[in-house]
Amino acid sequence: xxxxxxxxxxxxxxxxxxxxxxxxxxxxxxxxxxxxxxxxxxxxxxxxxxxxxxxxxxxxxxxxxxxxxxxxxxxxxxxxxxxxxxxxxxxxxxxxxxxxxxxxxxxxxxxxxxxxxxxxxxxxxxxxxxxxxxxxxxxxxxxxxxxxxxxxxxxxxxxxxxxxxxxxxxxxxxxxxxxxxxxxxxxxxxxxxxxxxxxxxxx
Numbered sequence: 082x083x084x085x086x087x088x089x090x091x092x093x094x095x096x097x098x099x100x101x102x103x104x105x106x107x108x109x110x111x112x113x114x115x116x117x118x119x120x121x122x123x124x125x126x127x128x129x130x131x132x133x134x135x136x137x138x139x140x141x142x143x144x145x146x147x148x149x150x151x152x153x154x155x156x157x158x159x160x161x162x163x164x165x166x167x168x169x170x171x172x173x174x175x176x177x178x179x180x181x182x183x184x185x186x187x188x189x190x191x192x193x194x195x196x197x198x199x200x201x202x203x204x205x206x207x208x209x210x211x212x213x214x215x216x217x218x219x220x221x222x223x224x225x226x227x228x229x230x231x232x233x234x235x236x237x238x239x240x241x242x243x244x245x246x247x248x249x250x251x252x253x254x255x256x257x258x259x260x261x262x263x264x265x266x267x268x269x270x271x272x273x274x275x276x277x278x279x280x281x282x283x284x
Contacts, residue, residue, distance in 0.1 A: 084110040084151075085125070087134040091115060092254040093148040094135040095284065099246050100152045102281035104159045108137075116200075149179065152243055164243045171238060178229075178237040178244035185225060186251050189218035194258045219260040223252070227266035234275065241276065249276050 087094045101108045113119045113134050121132045129136045129146045137145045137154065145151050156165050166172035195201050196212025226248060230236065237244040252273055255261050262269050276282060 082109065082140060083138045084108040085113050085128075085134055085136045085138065086110040087113050087115050087120070090254055090257040091134065092250040093133075095250045095253075096148040096246050097135055097137075097151050097155075098284035099250070099281045100155065100164060100243065102284040103162065103164060103241070103246075103279075104155065106155060106159055149243070149247075152246075156243075164241075164246075166238075166242065175237040175242045175244050178242075179247050182226075182244065182247040182251055186219070186222040186248070186255075189215040189222060190251065190255045190258060190260060193219060193260045194254075198258055216260050219255060220263050223255075223262045223266050223269060227262075227269035230268040230272045234272070236272075241279070245276055249273065249282065 084097065086098065089095060097108075113125065115134065119125060120129075120134050126132050128138065128144045131146065133146070135146075135148060135151060137151045139145070145154055153165065156163070163171075164175075166175045192215035193212050195204060196207050196215075197209055201207070226236070233239075235241050235245050236248055252262060252269075262273065
């Protein structure tokens with residue numbers, strides 16, 4: 082198999098790298114440069130019509146796109162340590178919190194990124210007013226997760242999971258974009274310091 086990767090600050094490929102590091106999986110990789118628009122090249126779009134990274138190409142040519150789908154595939158191949166839970170309740174809670182990261186935090190962060198950041202200045206349809214209007218929504222999202230972490234070490238239960246990976250990469254990307262965690266989010270900041278100390282966070 083071959084993992085089509087993009088370096089930081091791209092958050093979605095980093096999710097898979099951290100996941101693989103937690104599992105001890107050695108993923109052969111090929112770098113796809115987003116600044117050079119290599120993800121929009123015809124040979125890449127033939128593999129993933131959405132023109133986004135990451136993808137995982139299997140030995141038979143099958144392509145799996147979307148970071149969480151790739152993580153689930155790797156989980157099925159390498160179930161230990163479990164990152165998506167083992168009991169019905171664990172599986173449901175990790176899925177719930179993962180969905181909340183993607184539905185509550187990522188959309189406003191993406192709006193700020195696409196519509197206000199210098200790196201995306203050439204994209205068509207930019208609306209700076211809309212981008213700026215999403216900054217309070219980002220802060221609101223982070224405060225939601227801050228409150229959720231008031232009585233727990235990890236987002237979805239007693240153990241580090243895929244949900245923590247999603248929130249970590251999202252929080253770090255937001256910092257890069259310029260809409261990071263509010264200063265008053267003490268629980269979230271403590272969690273972030275804790276999970277960032279894991280060796281996998283450097284992946």
